[in-house]
Amino acid sequence: xxxxxxxxxxxxxxxxxxxGDDGRIGVGKQPSTPANLTDGFFAALTDAASQLxxxxxxxxxxxxxxxxxxxxxxxAVAQRTGAKVGLLASKGHGxxxxxxxxxxxxxxxxxxxxxxxPGTYKPAELVPRRLVREVTERVDVKGEVLVAxxxxxxxxxxxxxxxxxxxxxxxxxxxxxxxxxxEQRAKQIATELAPGVFISCSHEVAPQLGEYYRTVAxxxxxxxxxxxxxxxxxxxxxxxxxxxxxPVLFSECVGGLAHIGQVQRRPLLxxxxxxxxxxxAAQYLAELSGYENVITADMGGTTLDVCVLPQGEPQRRxxxxxNQYEMYLPMVxxxxxxxxxxxxxxxxxxxxxxxxxxxxAGADPGPVCYGTGGSEPTVTDAxxxxxxxxxxxxxxxxxxxxxxxxxxxLAHLGERIGLSAERAAAGVCEIVEHAMAxxxxxxxxxxxxxxxxxxxxxFGGAMGAHAAAIAAALEIREVIIPLGDMxxxxxxxxxxxxxxxxxxxxxxxxxEPLRLVHLRETIAELERQAIAQLTDEGLEDAIDxxxxxxxxxxxxxxxxETEILADDDADxxxxxxxxxxxxxxxxxxxxxxxxIEIVRVRLxxxxxxxxxxxxxxxxxxxxxxxxxxxxxxxxxxxxxxxEFVETRVYDEGTVGGGDIRIYGPAIVDLPDTTLxxxxxxxxxxxxxxxxxxxxxxxx
Numbered sequence: 001x002x003x004x005x006x007x008x009x010x011x012x013x014x015x016x017x018x019x020g021d022d023g024r025i026g027v028g029k030q031p032s033t034p035a036n037l038t039d040g041f042f043a044a045l046t047d048a049a050s051q052l053x054x055x056x057x058x059x060x061x062x063x064x065x066x067x068x069x070x071x072x073x074x075x076a077v078a079q080r081t082g083a084k085v086g087l088l089a090s091k092g093h094g095x096x097x098x099x100x101x102x103x104x105x106x107x108x109x110x111x112x113x114x115x116x117x118p119g120t121y122k123p124a125e126l127v128p129r130r131l132v133r134e135v136t137e138r139v140d141v142k143g144e145v146l147v148a149x150x151x152x153x154x155x156x157x158x159x160x161x162x163x164x165x166x167x168x169x170x171x172x173x174x175x176x177x178x179x180x181x182x183e184q185r186a187k188q189i190a191t192e193l194a195p196g197v198f199i200s201c202s203h204e205v206a207p208q209l210g211e212y213y214r215t216v217a218x219x220x221x222x223x224x225x226x227x228x229x230x231x232x233x234x235x236x237x238x239x240x241x242x243x244x245x246x247p248v249l250f251s252e253c254v255g256g257l258a259h260i261g262q263v264q265r266r267p268l269l270x271x272x273x274x275x276x277x278x279x280x281a282a283q284y285l286a287e288l289s290g291y292e293n294v295i296t297a298d299m300g301g302t303t304l305d306v307c308v309l310p311q312g313e314p315q316r317r318x319x320x321x322x323n324q325y326e327m328y329l330p331m332v333x334x335x336x337x338x339x340x341x342x343x344x345x346x347x348x349x350x351x352x353x354x355x356x357x358x359x360x361a362g363a364d365p366g367p368v369c370y371g372t373g374g375s376e377p378t379v380t381d382a383x384x385x386x387x388x389x390x391x392x393x394x395x396x397x398x399x400x401x402x403x404x405x406x407x408x409x410l411a412h413l414g415e416r417i418g419l420s421a422e423r424a425a426a427g428v429c430e431i432v433e434h435a436m437a438x439x440x441x442x443x444x445x446x447x448x449x450x451x452x453x454x455x456x457x458x459f460g461g462a463m464g465a466h467a468a469a470i471a472a473a474l475e476i477r478e479v480i481i482p483l484g485d486m487x488x489x490x491x492x493x494x495x496x497x498x499x500x501x502x503x504x505x506x507x508x509x510x511x512e513p514l515r516l517v518h519l520r521e522t523i524a525e526l527e528r529q530a531i532a533q534l535t536d537e538g539l540e541d542a543i544d545x546x547x548x549x550x551x552x553x554x555x556x557x558x559x560x561e562t563e564i565l566a567d568d569d570a571d572x573x574x575x576x577x578x579x580x581x582x583x584x585x586x587x588x589x590x591x592x593x594x595x596i597e598i599v600r601v602r603l604x605x606x607x608x609x610x611x612x613x614x615x616x617x618x619x620x621x622x623x624x625x626x627x628x629x630x631x632x633x634x635x636x637x638x639x640x641x642x643e644f645v646e647t648r649v650y651d652e653g654t655v656g657g658g659d660i661r662i663y664g665p666a667i668v669d670l671p672d673t674t675l676x677x678x679x680x681x682x683x684x685x686x687x688x689x690x691x692x693x694x695x696x697x698x699x
Contacts, residue, residue, distance in 0.1 A: 002062045004612050006495035007044060008069040008251075008274045009037055012301025012342055012363045013461065015489035016044035018052060018059055019496065019612045026051035026059075027489055029395060029461070029672050032363045037072055038234050042242075061243035065609065067495040069251035069274040072231045073224045073267055077322050080124070082223035083168045083198065086131040086161035088154065088186060090174045093211065094132040097219065098125065100325070101212050108321035123324040126219050131164060133157030135173070135186065143178035154186045158193045168198035168222035172215040177207035177507060198225035205266060206328035208600065209507045213319060216327035221268040228267035232260050249500065251277045253331035255314065256501020256606060259537060268329060271320070274491045275305035275334040279314050281494030282457040285482050285614050286312060289688060293454040295440060297470070298491065299463035301380075302360045304339040304436050307332060308443050308454070310583075315447075316561065318550075330503055330602065335443055339435050341380040341462035342367060345428040347416050354417060354424070356431045369406040370399065377413050379432050379462065381406035382425035387636040387644065388465050388676060390669050393651070426639045433466050437473040444474075448584045451476055459490035464668075464675035471695045472678070481675060481691035483614060485652065488672035497614070500539060500607040504529055510598040511554065514570040522601050523547050523564070530605030539607030550600035551577040553591050559599055560584070614688060630654060631666070638665060640679065660685050 007016045009032055016028035028048030033040035042056070049059040060066075076082045089096065100107070105120040113120065135157060136150035161169055169190055176183045180203035187199050200222035206214040236248045249257040251273035263270060275298060282296045292312055298305040308315050315333040319326050338358020348355045356379065365373035367380040369391070383389045384406045391401035407421050414424030444451040451474040458467035458479050464487065467479045481487045504526040510519060527545055534543050551573075552559035562577040574596055581590045631648035638645055650662060651669045661684055662668070664677035668691070675691060677683045682694040 002064045003059050004496045005045065005048075005059070005063050005066045006069075006277075006492040007041055007067070008277060008489070008491040008495060009040060009071050010274060010300045010302065010491075011071065011075075011360065012340070012366070014040040014044040015492040016041075016048040017486065017489055017492045017496070018045070018048040020052065023613065024052055025486070026054075027486060027672065029489060031366075032071075034075070034362075034364060037070070037075075037231070038238060041068070041235065042238065057243045060239060061245075063244055064246055065249065065496065066239060066244055066246065067249045067251060067257060068235060069277045069491060069495050070231070070270055071274060073228055073270045074272065076224055076227050077220070077271070080323075081227070083226045084131075084166050085127055085168045085170055085219055085222045086133065086157075086164065086166035087127045087215070087219060088133055088135050088157050088169060088171045088173075088190075089215070090138065091134040091136050091153075093174060094129075094134045096211050097127060097132075097215050098129070099212070103326075104324055107324045107326055109324070126216065126223065126325060127170070131161060131166060133160060137173060137182045139173070139175040139179045139182065141175060141178075143175060145179065145182075149182040149185055151185070151189060154189045155193060158190045162194045162197065166197065167226045168200060169194070170200045170202075170215070170219040170222040172202040172211075172218045174211065176201070176203040177209070177214070180207075198222055198229065200225060205268060207505060207507075208318075208328050210328065213326060213328045216325045217268060217329060220322070220325070220327055221266060224267040224270075225264075228270065229264045232263050236260060251495050251498075252501065253329065254501055254503050254604070255280050255332045256498050257495070257609070258500065258502070262502075271322070271329065272331060272334055272336075275307075275336065276332040277494030277498070278305065278459060278491035279307045279309070279332050279334060279494070280498045281490050281614075282307075282459070282482065283309060283312060283314060284494075284497040284611065285688065285690070286455075286457065288614060289480075289686060289690070291455050291457075291480070293449075294457050295444065295451065295454045295476075296457045296459070297436065297440065297463055297467070298460040299436070299458075299466065300340050300460045301342040301462065302338070302340040302362055303336045304439065305334050305336045305460075306436075306439055306443055307334045308447070308449060310449055315443075318561075330505070335439065337435060337439050339379075339432050339439075341383075342378050343432060344376045344378055345382065345410075345413055345424070345431075346376065347413065352417060354413075354419075354427050354431060356428055356435070367406070368409040369401040369403065371402050371405065375409070377406065377409035377424075377428070379428055381409055382428040383465055383674075385410050385421055385425040385637075386429065387634055387647075388667065389674055390634070390649075393669055393671075395672065422637050422644075426637060429466065429469075430639065433469045433473070436466065437470045440470065440474060448586065455480055457482055459487035461488040461673050463487070464670075464673045466676070468664075468676055468678045468681055468693055468695060471693075477695050479693040479695060481673075481693065482688075484685070484689045484691055485670035485672050486689075487691075488670075493614070497611055499542075499544070499609050500534070500537060502530060502533055502605045503602060504605065505600060505602040507600050508598055512570075512595040512597075514574070514596070514598065516568070516570055516573070519549070519564070519598065519601065523603065526601065526603040527605075530603055534605060534607040537607060542608035544606040544608060546604045546606075548602045548604070549573065549577075549598045550602065551596060551598050553581075554594040554597050556594075561602065564601075634667065636665070636667060638679070655685075
C-alpha cells in the first residue's frame with residue numbers, strides 16, 4: 001500500500017488528506033499553530049493517518065507524494081515579519097518603489113476608504129531610503145547597453161547594505177528582462193561578498209515591462225526568501241525524520257506544484273497557494289462530473305475565497321496588490337474578502353449599524369464559543385446560537401462549543417442596537433451572506449458572466465452553512481458540496497489534483513499586420529527552456545505545454561490573455577481575442593479600427609503527475625434502497641419565519657451511502673462541516689459522493 005498526502009495551512013485550521021491506493025481516505029483537521037506552523041502541519045497529518053488506523057511513520061514510510069500549500073509567506077506579508085531587504089537599482093531610479101506610480105495612497109482600498117481621500121496614506125516602506133543603493137549602468141528599450149555596469153558601484157553597495165544588516169538584496173535594473181547580463185553579474189558579486197544573504201533578481205522573478213511592478217515583486221521575493229527557505233527546509237527535514245523518502249512538493253499560486261529548489265528561489269509564488277489549490281480541485285472534479293461553468297466559494301475561518309471558471313478554465317491575473325503595493329505575479333484569480341467563520345460582528349458607532357468583518361478571531365483566540373479567550377462574537381458563534389452548529393459534535397467531537405458563552409456575546413452585541421441574541425445572530429449571518437453574494441456578483445456580472453449559468457462549488461469548513469442562501473440571492477440553481485464531508489479540506493485535496501507547473505514569459509511588441517513567424521520563434525525558445533527544466537525534474541515523458549498571448553487594442557492600457565493554438569493564423573488568433581473581449585466588456589466595446597497588439601507571451605508548462613481518484617467516503621454504490629436513516633431533531637432559528645423550529649437533522653450515519661433525497665428545512669451534520677437545506681430546497685448525492693443541493697427543489 002502506498003499513499004498520497006495533501007496539506008493546506010489556513011488562517012484558522014490546517015487540513016490534510018491521506019489517500020491510499022485502495023481508495024481509503026483519511027481526513028485530518030487541526031487548529032493552525034501560528035507560533036510554529038510546522039507543528040500544525042504534522043498534527044493534521046497525524047490526525048489523518050489515525051483515521052486510517054495508522055501511525056504517522058507508517059504512512060510517511062510508504063507515501064509516494066507529499067504536497068504542501070502554505071500560508072507562511074502570506075502571513076509574513078500581512079504581519080510584516082519578513083526579512084530586512086536592501087535594493088540595488090539603476091542610477092536615478094532608486095525612488096521608483098517609493099513613488100508607487102502615484103497611486104500608492106489608494107491601491108487596494110475599499111470603496112468607503114476611497115471616499116475619504118484625506119484619510120488615506122501610503123503604506124509602510126518595503127525598503128527604506130537608507131537601504132537603497134543606486135548603481136551606474138543603463139540598458140535601453142531595445143536591450144542595447146548604453147552604459148556598462150560599474151562593478152565597483154555594485155561591490156560598494158552590497159558591502160554597505162550588509163553592514164546595515166540586510167538579510168536579502170533585491171536587484172532591479174532598467175530593461176533587465178531584455179538584457180539580464182547586468183543583473184546576473186551583480187548577483188555574482190553580491191553572492192561572493194555576502195554568501196549568506198538571499199539574492200532576488202528582477203529578470204528571474206518578474207521578467208515584464210513595468211519598472212515599479214517588477215521592482216515590488218523582486219523586493220517582495222527577497223522579503224520572503226530567508227523565511228521561506230528555512231520553513232520549507234524544516235518541513236522536508238522533519239518529513240524525512242519521520243520516514244518520508246520522496247521529494248516534497250509545494251503548491252504555488254499559478255495552480256500547480258514546484259520542487260523545493262524552485263520555492264526557495266521564488267517564494268513569492270507560494271502566496272495564496274492554498275486558495276489556488278481549492279480552485280484546481282474544483283476544476284478537476286467539475287471536469288469529471290460534467291460541469292462546464294463553475295464558481296468556487298471557499299469559506300474557511302478567516303476569509304471567503306472566490307474564483308470563476310467559465311468553460312472550466314479558471315480566470316487568471318497578472319498583478320496582485322498586497323498592503324497597497326501592486327506587483328507582477330501571475331496567479332489564479334482568486335479574490336478574497338474578510339468573510340469567514342471567525343469574522344467578527346461589531347457595531348459601527350458612526351452609523352449605529354451592525355457590521356461583520358473583515359477582522360477575524362482566527363485560530364488564536366478564536367470564536368467565543370471555543371472557550372480559548374475570544375470575547376467578540378463571530379459568524380461561528382452566530383451559527384451556534386441559531387442552532388445550525390451542534391455544540392457537541394463540532395470537528396468530530398474534538399472540540400465542544402460553549403453555546404451559553406456565544407449567546408451572551410451575541411446578546412451583548414444586539415443590546416446596543418435593540419436586538420435579541422437570536423436576531424443579532426441572524427443579522428450577522430445575513431450580513432456576511434450578503435457580502436459573499438456581492439463578491440460573487442462582482443466577479444461574474446461585473447465581468448460579463450451571468451451567475452445563473454454557473455454551478456456553485458461550495459467548500460471550506462464554514463461554507464455549507466451559508467451556500468444555499470448565497471445561491472438563492474444570485475439565482476444560482478445548483479450548489480455542489482464537493483466530495484461530501486471532504487469539502488471541508490478541499491484545498492488539501494487540490495494539492496494532489498494537479499501537476500508540477502512552471503511559467504515562462506517574455507515581453508514582445510507586435511502590431512498589426514500580425515506576422516506570427518517571430519512569435520513562433522519566441523514560443524519555441526520558451527518551450528526549449530520548459531522541456532529542459534521538466535526533464536531535469538524527471539518528467540520528460542509527461543509534459544503538457546500551453547501558450548498564451550497578452551493582446552489589446554492599440555492605445556489601450558489593459559490586455560487580455562488569449563490562448564495560441566498550434567494551427568492558428570493571425571486571423572484566428574485575433575478572432576479569439578475579440579470574442580473574449582466582447583464577452584468581458586460587451587458587444588462592440590472594442591475599437592477595431594485602432595488595430596490589435598500583442599505585448600507578451602506566456603507559456604504554462606506542466607509535468608503531469610498521477611492523480612488520485614476523487615470519490616468521497618459516501619460514494620460507494622449501495623443502490624437506491626440504501627436511502628437515509630431516521631432523522632433526529634434540533635431547534636433551529638430560521639430567519640424567514642423569525643422563530644425556532646424543530647428541524648430534522650441528519651448525520652453521517654443517517655445519510656448513509658448511495659441515493660438520498662432530503663427536502664428542506666433540514667440540517668446535515670457531517671464530521672467536519674454542516675450543511676443547511678433551506679425550506680423548499682432538495683439535497684441529493686451524485687456518483688462521486690458530492691452532495692448536490694437544488695435551490696428551489698429542482699433545476
